[in-house]
Amino acid sequence: MASPAFRHDAAVLLAIIGRSERSLTPVRSVVGTWAVINVNVPSRKMIESAAAALQGAGLVVIDEEWRLRPTADGARLRRTPRRVSARELPSAIEKVLPPLIPDPSVVLPHEIYAAALDHHRHPKPLLPRWVTAPFRCAKKAEPRAAEPERAPVISKGPSTSTEFLAELAANPEFQRRRAAHEAEQSKRRAAxxxxxxxxxxxxxxxxxxxxxxxxxxxxxxxxxxxxxxxxxxxxxxxxxxxxxxxxxxxxxxxxxxxxxxxxxxxxxxxxxxxxxxxxxxxxxxxxxxxxxxxxxxxxxxxxxxxxxxxxxxxxxxxxxxxxxxxxxxxxxxxxxxxxxxxxxxxxxxxxxxxxxxxx
Missing domain, CATH: 1.25.10 (Leucine-rich Repeat Variant)
Structure with missing residues (x-):
């Protein structure tokens, strides 16, 4: 079983990488957002271990450029917590994370982390306000059309972490993929x-x-x-x-x-x-x-x-x-x-x- 600090790092990373299976989050974005959410800059080892754990649990996929994308299960778990702030989100996700065991084959290259850290420490300056002033003034001058009244959004998904876990437990496809994944991880750990x-x-x-x-x-x-x-x-x-x-x-x-x-x-x-x-x-x-x-x-x-x-x-x-x-x-x-x-x-x-x- 992973330590509390280790699980929290994995929860922070899952909170950062987005809610859609199509979203790709580079390490550069991970470093910057992690520093905002967790009030500290993550080390290479923290990101690597958290990513290895999430990939080992089948919640995240890492591509060749080290961009992270949530799997279907990862995206659903990421969307489970409701009505929480950005700072509270990692703790809420941590409560519904499955057991985590790092995938030893996952290695974050030093050059990718170094470039991300440099981008965080030396971000490109934004355009001066005098450059954007004409556009901002023009935008303010445009009359706003009345927005149509929106119907309340009724969520069809699970509203609590308990309901979400119960839904997964009753999903035969999820259980099949989870069993296959755990078998593969057991094989890697044994090797x-x-x-x-x-x-x-x-x-x-x-x-x-x-x-x-x-x-x-x-x-x-x-x-x-x-x-x-x-x-x-x-x-x-x-x-x-x-x-x-x-x-x-x-x-x-x-x-x-x-x-x-x-x-x-x-x-x-x-x-x-x-x-x-x-x-x-x-x-x-x-x-x-x-x-x-x-x-x-x-x-x-x-x-x-x-x-x-x-x-x-x-x-x-x-x-x-x-x-x-x-x-x-x-x-x-x-x-x-x-x-x-x-x-x-x-x-x-x-x-x-x-x-x-x-x-």
Missing amino acids: FAAAEAPILKDLRAAGFAAESVWDFVNTSDPYPDALPILLAHLKRGGYPNRVMESLGRAVAVKPMVAHWDDLVALYQNPRSSGEETGVAVALAACATKAQFDELLSLAADDSRDSTRIFFLRTLKRIDRARGTAFVESRVEDPVLGPEATHLTKQAAAARRRRERRDG
């Missing part, structure tokens, strides 16, 4: 568990009662004795994309600087996109000032993809002057530009705050 089995066997032999490699990614407790096991499996490779990413993220801790050369070799010759992402996170997490030059070289390598964005904050952290100079030089870079621009503006805002405070 994922089988792929992780050798790793978990070695971890349990060392005294770690983990149910998944992701358990190490999502904990703040140190696990130094598990790091050699995780690194050995990361170097061995051959696991599915999501497992390789989880191994890389699981070793994203400062003590791994002792294995810096191994991580660099893996990053330069990745066997999957998941491995490249996970190892990039590990390099950024463990680098110290002694690794600055090599990390800078990796970040400046234009032959690599968007995983280099993980290095920018670290470069500034371990050598402020040189790291800041590099980040500012990449503001126009097609890959690093969005993150570099954000970090540069963030630093400028902090500098202005200090000047006001000290001045």
